[in-house]
Amino acid sequence: MSRPGAYVLLEDGARFDGESCAAAGHAVGEVVFTTGMSGYQESLTDPSFAGQLVTFTYPHIGNYGVSQEAMESERIWARAAIMREAVNREDAPGAERGWLDWLTDCGVPAITGVDTRALVRHIRDAGTMRGGIFTDDVPESRARELVVAEPPMAGQDLARLVTPAQAHTVAAAGDPRDRLRIHAIDTGIKGSIVRNLVQRGAEVTLHPCTVTSDELLATDADAFFLANGPGDPAALGYVVQTVRELIGKRPVWGICLGHQLLCQAVGLETYKLPFGHRGGNHPVKDLRTQRIEITSQNHGFAVRAPDGGGRVEADEPVRWQTDFGEAALTHVNLYDRTVEGLELLEVESATVQYHPEAGPGPNDALYQFDRFLDAVRSA
Numbered sequence: 001m002s003r004p005g006a007y008v009l010l011e012d013g014a015r016f017d018g019e020s021c022a023a024a025g026h027a028v029g030e031v032v033f034t035t036g037m038s039g040y041q042e043s044l045t046d047p048s049f050a051g052q053l054v055t056f057t058y059p060h061i062g063n064y065g066v067s068q069e070a071m072e073s074e075r076i077w078a079r080a081a082i083m084r085e086a087v088n089r090e091d092a093p094g095a096e097r098g099w100l101d102w103l104t105d106c107g108v109p110a111i112t113g114v115d116t117r118a119l120v121r122h123i124r125d126a127g128t129m130r131g132g133i134f135t136d137d138v139p140e141s142r143a144r145e146l147v148v149a150e151p152p153m154a155g156q157d158l159a160r161l162v163t164p165a166q167a168h169t170v171a172a173a174g175d176p177r178d179r180l181r182i183h184a185i186d187t188g189i190k191g192s193i194v195r196n197l198v199q200r201g202a203e204v205t206l207h208p209c210t211v212t213s214d215e216l217l218a219t220d221a222d223a224f225f226l227a228n229g230p231g232d233p234a235a236l237g238y239v240v241q242t243v244r245e246l247i248g249k250r251p252v253w254g255i256c257l258g259h260q261l262l263c264q265a266v267g268l269e270t271y272k273l274p275f276g277h278r279g280g281n282h283p284v285k286d287l288r289t290q291r292i293e294i295t296s297q298n299h300g301f302a303v304r305a306p307d308g309g310g311r312v313e314a315d316e317p318v319r320w321q322t323d324f325g326e327a328a329l330t331h332v333n334l335y336d337r338t339v340e341g342l343e344l345l346e347v348e349s350a351t352v353q354y355h356p357e358a359g360p361g362p363n364d365a366l367y368q369f370d371r372f373l374d375a376v377r378s379a
């Protein structure tokens with residue numbers, strides 16, 4: 001079956017040709033890339049990718065199909081997939097559907113045959129930017145209008161797009177009296193984060209991102225969790241204020257966007273990275289133990305150090321005073337020395353920029369879930 005000609009167009013005019021291979025129509029948004037060699041289904045269903053078109057650097061995408069267990073939420077949140085060679089394999093062990101059949105049924109456009117190496121090199125040099133995928137019948141002038149009509153990622157509150165309408169609780173079987181009660185501000189939480197908490201004996205209540213601190217403090221929470229999620233953390237001042245009112249009242253832990261929210265709550269700033277960290281091979285050093293773990297990452301913004309810089313050159317924790325007592329930057333990315341973890345030393349609170357749950361990626365950091373829940377138990 002011949003596929004319609006298609007192309008990727010970036011807002012700076014760069015064009016990369018290919019063929020349309022999934023749902024009809026075009027898609028526009030922020031064009032990003034992930035270096036993960038597997039986990040294409042987890043990536044597209046991670047709410048953190050809302051508003052983005054995902055370019056896969058790994059050339060062969062779809063080669064083990066899709067399955068329900070790989071879902072990070074109930075739907076695809078990414079706007080499109082950009083690939084070198086898309087595969088629609090239905091007979092792979094464990095596969096329930098072919099990758100392209102699934103994308104098509106979900107109404108998600110995709111493009112294959114793209115020189116993804118050239119596209120990624122362009123994004124690395126010029127920075128992440130808006131773009132779109134279009135079939136050849138769309139004139140480039142029209143495509144450009146559609147691309148620049150899309151708001152840039154910076155300044156966008158996309159948490160509201162993915163947050164649940166009302167609170168709901170997820171728990172494992174067993175005696176409810178034995179469970180730790182974790183209440184999360186759900187800015188787009190990944191299913192594997194919830195699963196990792198529940199598997200360790202917690203019950204997790206997911207609240208809309210507009211939940212107030214009064215509402216959360218009125219619950220029976222043993223601790224609060226700040227979730228991952230899409231968009232610009234600097235556009236979530238209302239959530240940062242909620243977090244400020246929670247710190248010190250009960251333990252607070254967070255991942256990725258949650259890390260960025262807590263860091264803003266203690267006075268740090270966030271900023272947009274040139275092209276973000278997305279993939280499963282990012283080495284992160286724990287400055288307290290000097291231990292290095294290979295981590296899964298998916299973020300386009302990062303946290304500035306207390307001195308306002310984007311890099312942490314020190315090889316031990318950077319400590320400073322905040323409104324909540326002494327704090328320490330605890331983890332650093334060894335690729336670019338950016339901030340990857342924070343701990344408050346006088347109240348029970350810690351966050352990481354990377355994804356200990358993987359989903360997809362390596363499991364080096366799964367211990368973080370045990371560390372968090374042990375801290376809650378002993379609080």
Ligand SMILES: NC(=O)CC[C@H](N)C(=O)O
Pocket residue numbers: 048227228229230231232233255256257258298299300301302
């Ligand atoms: N996975 C996330 O939580 C991403 C956080 C934020 N949206 C960023 O891009 O940096």
